[in-house]
Amino acid sequence: MSAKRVVLGVSGGIAAFKAAAIASRLVQANHHVSVVMSESALRFIGPATFTALCGQAPVLDAFDSRYPLGPHIELASNCDLLLIAPATARLLASCSLGLADDLLATLYLNVECPVVFAPAMSTPMWEKAAVQRHISQLRSDGCHFVGPASGWLSCRRQGLGRMEEPDAILSACREWLI
């Protein structure tokens, strides 16, 4: 298995804490992991977790001075896989519409590598026609999806919308990580 450059996008849902396990497993497999967090993701998990796990601070700002050309350009230019986990309804809509209205959605438009989304949201959100339209559009645009799974949701009910477990997500990505 050769080392790959993975950008792990983390958007703002409860499942964001599981992104730490994904980052850790990728690093343990010798991959180089850059984490990009949405502003809302910061409400669910602290950047220090990813700094420690990945050995570099996550990118939080489209104007991060570590990337003079902009992280949306520099992270995209040598990226083997863009994995967005969890992917919120908002981010999926933004990517589907090509809005480029935040760093993750702008990065999405710049990457030329495979893109994998692991959606996570409540069952009513997942089943909403608008969300399904965006998923269909992204699928036909060539994006890949893992999950969501059924099970316990943070809104205290069982149903479809739970983010897939980290191992299942990584297993779905294995063809791009070898």
Ligand SMILES: Cc1cc2nc3c(=O)[nH]c(=O)nc-3n(C[C@H](O)[C@H](O)[C@H](O)COP(=O)(O)O)c2cc1C
């Ligand atoms: C407690 C809480 C949990 C949330 N969980 C989710 C979620 O699982 N999926 C989702 O799509 N939105 C969820 N949201 C709403 C998003 O945080 C909100 O749409 C936000 O604007 C998403 O921003 P982002 O896509 O830039 O991360 C949640 C909000 C709160 C307050």
